[in-house]
Amino acid sequence: MGDKRAENIQLAERYYQALERGDFDALADLHHEDVVFNLVGSTPVSGRWEGKAECFGPLVADNVVGKLDPATVQFSRQWRIMCADEDRVVGLMRGGGMANNGHEYLQTYCQIMTIRDEKIAELHEFFDTALVELALNDNPTEKGPSEPERPFRF
Numbered sequence: 001m002g003d004k005r006a007e008n009i010q011l012a013e014r015y016y017q018a019l020e021r022g023d024f025d026a027l028a029d030l031h032h033e034d035v036v037f038n039l040v041g042s043t044p045v046s047g048r049w050e051g052k053a054e055c056f057g058p059l060v061a062d063n064v065v066g067k068l069d070p071a072t073v074q075f076s077r078q079w080r081i082m083c084a085d086e087d088r089v090v091g092l093m094r095g096g097g098m099a100n101n102g103h104e105y106l107q108t109y110c111q112i113m114t115i116r117d118e119k120i121a122e123l124h125e126f127f128d129t130a131l132v133e134l135a136l137n138d139n140p141t142e143k144g145p146s147e148p149e150r151p152f153r154f
Contacts, residue, residue, distance in 0.1 A: 004086040008115045012081055012089040015113070015120070019076035019095065024065070028056045032119045041129035044137060067136045068105060072097035089113045096135075105135035108152060 011030060018027040037049040037059065045063045049055045065073065075095035082090045090112050096105040107127050114122040133139040 005084050007118065008086070008089045008113075009081055009084045011115060011118065011120070012084070012091055012113060016076045016079040016091065016093060019093070020074070020079075022073065022075070024056065024060065028052060030120055031055070032116065032121045035120060036122045038122070038124045040124075040126045041132070043129050043132045045132060046129070064136065067100055068097040069100060070097075087114060087116075089115065099135035101135065101138045103135040105131065107131055 015027065015030055018024070018030065031052055033052050034050070035052055035055055037055045039046045039049070039059075045059060049059050074097060076093050077095045079091060079093040082092060084090070090110070093109045093111065094106065095109075096107045099105045110126040112124040113120050130141045133141060
């Protein structure tokens, strides 16, 4: 048995590289058939999504990528592995594109990937829900998004 931590980091690197290339088939291949996505917040994409077909169909294809201009989409423009162990990898990623409603969707994500049998078995994802509402759901918050005085860096 090899170094599970190193293997998990390599899997996460392949995850971010597939997103960088826009290769959603390769991305889906990194996940178990019964993968579970847990997404923060109370937006239409939030909650618990179960199974590869649901996660990569209604969630990713329809409610995220399908709401973006394909000519501008590039996820994983910047990413970093923050920590890893024998079961999980935590990473940060920034990416997106122009939404079909004209708003920029440049999102920062934190992902916690649970690895089982060299595949992603569960994903917990944290992101800016106000930006999801504005850009993906055409539902601006009362204040709307703004650039913070002290921007987040990783």
